[in-house]
Amino acid sequence: MKFDTIIIGGGLSGLVTGISLAEAGQKCLIISAGQSALHFFSGSFELYGCDGAPLESIAALDATHPYSKLGVEQIGRLAEQVPQFFERMNITLRGSALRNHYRLTPLGVLKPAWLTMDEYVRVESADQMPWSRVAICDIAGFLDFQPDFLASGLAGRGVESKVVTISLPELERLRNNPTEMRATNIAKVLSDDVLVRLAQKINDACGDVDAVLMPTVVGLLEGSAVEQLRRMVDRPVQFVATMPPSVPGIRTQITLRKRFQELGGVYMLGDTAKSGTFDGDRLTSIRTANHGAVEFEADNFVLASGSFFSHGIVASPEHIYEPTLGLDVDAAGERSEWYERNLFKAQPYMTFGVSTDSDFRVRKEGQTLSNVYAVGAVLSGCNPIKEGCGAGVAILTSMHVAHTILK
Numbered sequence: 203m204k205f206d207t208i209i210i211g212g213g214l215s216g217l218v219t220g221i222s223l224a225e226a227g228q229k230c231l232i233i234s235a236g237q238s239a240l241h242f243f244s245g246s247f248e249l250y251g252c253d254g255a256p257l258e259s260i261a262a263l264d265a266t267h268p269y270s271k272l273g274v275e276q277i278g279r280l281a282e283q284v285p286q287f288f289e290r291m292n293i294t295l296r297g298s299a300l301r302n303h304y305r306l307t308p309l310g311v312l313k314p315a316w317l318t319m320d321e322y323v324r325v326e327s328a329d330q331m332p333w334s335r336v337a338i339c340d341i342a343g344f345l346d347f348q349p350d351f352l353a354s355g356l357a358g359r360g361v362e363s364k365v366v367t368i369s370l371p372e373l374e375r376l377r378n379n380p381t382e383m384r385a386t387n388i389a390k391v392l393s394d395d396v397l398v399r400l401a402q403k404i405n406d407a408c409g410d411v412d413a414v415l416m417p418t419v420v421g422l423l424e425g426s427a428v429e430q431l432r433r434m435v436d437r438p439v440q441f442v443a444t445m446p447p448s449v450p451g452i453r454t455q456i457t458l459r460k461r462f463q464e465l466g467g468v469y470m471l472g473d474t475a476k477s478g479t480f481d482g483d484r485l486t487s488i489r490t491a492n493h494g495a496v497e498f499e500a501d502n503f504v505l506a507s508g509s510f511f512s513h514g515i516v517a518s519p520e521h522i523y524e525p526t527l528g529l530d531v532d533a534a535g536e537r538s539e540w541y542e543r544n545l546f547k548a549q550p551y552m553t554f555g556v557s558t559d560s561d562f563r564v565r566k567e568g569q570t571l572s573n574v575y576a577v578g579a580v581l582s583g584c585n586p587i588k589e590g591c592g593a594g595v596a597i598l599t600s601m602h603v604a605h606t607i608l609k
């Protein structure tokens with residue numbers, strides 16, 4: 203089977219790459235082993251987690267960082283295209299690369315963010331909250347949202363909160379088995395007339411507040427349920443992330459996949475790329491776990507297999523390696539140098555990943571492969587947790603590599 207481009211990994215990076223190439227008419231295959239970081243999504247894409255202007259902090263990063271390979275000018279240009287890219291799938295993102303805003307974490311803490319989904323709380327200035335009194339609307343028996351933490355965080359910023367707990371008989375049924383009381387299961391129940399009754403209960407309970415804050419338990423498959431609820435509640439409704447699974451993250455993953463498939467892309471869910479056949483500096487085909495001896499051929503290949511979390515990079519007791527194609531990795535040799543004993547310090551292993559040239563072409567046994575690129579969390583040189591750059595690196599390297607392939 204022959205494609206223009208084969209992408210290994212169907213998370214944010216793989217899908218942005220695939221959609222960008224398919225929009226330009228390429229025939230693409232995405233092979234996706236399973237869940238991605240989007241299933242744990244906070245609702246905000248981070249470019250660089252600093253107060254103020256992220257591009258200024260990015261300009262000071264060292265040469266090995268993926269952002270330094272892109273260059274600040276290109277980052278600014280690509281970042282401007284990102285909201286339109288997602289808007290084409292009816293995913294509305296608010297924010298700008300010129301200045302970070304803040305998202306509200308489930309613990310009531312403000313964190314810098316680049317683009318935040320429209321339904322989530324977004325605060326422009328950490329010194330000035332947009333409300334003086336809110337209702338925090340919890341669901342009875344839901345353990346993955348802690349309104350008291352949120353209320354305490356808000357109180358520290360001068361916002362008074364009234365915690366309201368809503369019960370609906372349809373949700374009570376989920377409580378027969380506590381493991382069923384998860385955000386995704388609640389979202390499956392909250393539609394049609396149940397959503398109407400939820401809105402009525404919120405209106406009855408919340409009273410005179412500036413806004414209603416809710417856990418993200420609405421709109422698993424599409425955003426229309428969110429809009430419906432917002433129309434029916436007589437105060438502005440804004441959402442705050444729950445513990446995983448992330449309802450808006452899963453919706454985003456489904457929406458991106460649908461867009462890729464509508465553009466003619468082939469998405470093989472639940473399959474794993476296992477090995478490749480090389481001819482000199484070129485990868486000619488790959489094999490997968492489910493398709494045995496079938497060779498999937500392409501002109502170009504993109505590795506979007508994520509970091510340790512998604513098994514795009516693996517650590518054995520002795521060494522760090524890339525398991526699919528045996529690519530070169532940038533990692534410290536000695537195990538004792540992989541981590542910092544102080545858990546809260548920047549962990550070196552977070553920066554480990556595949557080694558690439560300035561155009562994100564990968565290397566194998568010291569040789570740069572001419573038709574294999576890496577994008578997103580599998581790349582070396584950045585620490586998404588300490589730097590707050592995860593989605594920025596994922597989206598912008600994917601767009602850059604798609605442009606390079608299309609040149």
Ligand SMILES: Cc1cc2nc3c(=O)[nH]c(=O)nc-3n(C[C@H](O)[C@H](O)[C@H](O)COP(=O)(O)OP(=O)(O)OC[C@H]3O[C@@H](n4cnc5c(N)ncnc54)[C@H](O)[C@@H]3O)c2cc1C
Pocket residue numbers: 210211212213214215216233234235236237238239240242243244245246247248249473474475476506507508509511512513514526577578579580586591592593594596
């Ligand atoms: C738990 C978690 C939460 C995060 N939340 C945020 C957030 O809210 N905001 C933010 O800005 N950043 C966040 N990040 C940073 C995150 O890394 C990026 O935002 C981005 O989503 C990474 O996307 P990715 O596609 O590169 O990797 P991943 O999302 O890890 O996706 C890689 C995919 O490749 C698949 N795969 C791996 N190997 C193979 C193979 N051999 N064959 C086929 N498929 C394979 C995996 O199953 C997975 O689906 C988070 C990271 C983690 C780990």
